[in-house]
Amino acid sequence: NAGVTQTPKFQVLKTGQSMTLQCAQDMNHNSMYWYRQDPGMGLRLIYYSASEGTTDKGEVPNGYNVSRLNKREFSLRLESAAPSQTSVYFCASRIRGGEETQYFGPGTRLLVL
Amino acid sequence: DQQVKQNSPSLSVQEGRISILNCDYTNSMFDYFLWYKKYPAEGPTFLISISSIKDKNEDGRFTVFLNKSAKHLSLHIVPSQPGDSAVYFCAASASPFNDYKLSFGAGTTVTVRA
Numbered sequence: 001n002a003g004v005t006q007t008p009k010f011q012v013l014k015t016g017q018s019m020t021l022q023c024a025q026d027m028n029h030n031s032m033y034w035y036r037q038d039p040g041m042g043l044r045l046i047y048y049s050a051s052e053g054t055t056d057k058g059e060v061p062n063g064y065n066v067s068r069l070n071k072r073e074f075s076l077r078l079e080s081a082a083p084s085q086t087s088v089y090f091c092a093s094r095i096r097g098g099e100e101t102q103y104f105g106p107g108t109r110l111l112v113l
Numbered sequence: 114d115q116q117v118k119q120n121s122p123s124l125s126v127q128e129g130r131i132s133i134l135n136c137d138y139t140n141s142m143f144d145y146f147l148w149y150k151k152y153p154a155e156g157p158t159f160l161i162s163i164s165s166i167k168d169k170n171e172d173g174r175f176t177v178f179l180n181k182s183a184k185h186l187s188l189h190i191v192p193s194q195p196g197d198s199a200v201y202f203c204a205a206s207a208s209p210f211n212d213y214k215l216s217f218g219a220g221t222t223v224t225v226r227a
Contacts, residue, residue, distance in 0.1 A: 104156035
C-alpha cells in the first residue's frame with residue numbers, strides 16, 4: 001500500500017513549455033486534490049475531483065488543467081508554463097462522505113525558468 | 114483573502130517543554146479543523162483534528178483546543194521532542210457546504226532544541 005504517489009519528484013521547465021504532473025492513489029479514495037505550496041502562503045487548492053468523472057476549480061486554477069483519468073489517477077497539466085508557476089505541487093486524496101482528512105503525496109518540485 | 118491564519122511563522126522550544134501553536138480563522142462556516150505536520154521534502158501528514166461540536170481533542174502528546182466564539186484553535190505538544198521539529202499547518206473545512214475542501218494557514222516552523 002503506497003498511499004499517494006506523485007511523479008516526477010523534480011522538474012525544470014523553460015517558459016512556455018508544457019508538462020503533466022501525475023498522481024495516483026491506491027486507497028480506493030473517491031476525492032482527489034491538487035495544491036501548490038509557496039513560501040509564506042501555505043497550501044492553496046488548484047483543482048479538485050470530488051468523485052470519478054467530476055472536476056472543479058479551486059482557489060488558484062488559472063494556467064492549469066486537470067484530468068481524472070479513473071478512480072486512482074488525477075493529473076495536473078501546465079499547458080504553457082510561466083515562472084509564477086514555480087512551486088511545490090502536492091496531490092491529496094480523501095475517502096468519501098463525512099471523512100474530512102486528506103492524505104498527501106510527497107510532492108513535485110517544479111522550477112520554471 | 115486568507116481565511117485561516119497562523120500568525121507565528123516560527124517557534125523555538127526546549128526539549129521536554131510544551132509547544133503551543135496558534136491558529137485563527139475568519140469563516141464562521143468552518144466546522145472541522147485539522148493539523149498537519151510537514152518535514153522538508155515530504156508531503157504533509159495528518160496529525161490531529163477536531164469537530165466544531167467539541168472544544169478539545171487529545172491524542173497522546175498532542176491536544177487541540179477549539180474556541181468557537183473567538184474563532185481560535187491551538188495545538189499543544191507535551192512534551193516536545195526533537196522529532197517534532199517540522200512545519201505545522203492548520204487547516205479548516207466547511208464540510209458539505211464546500212465539497213470538504215480544506216483552507217490552510219501559512220504554517221509555523223517548530224524547532225525543538227536539545
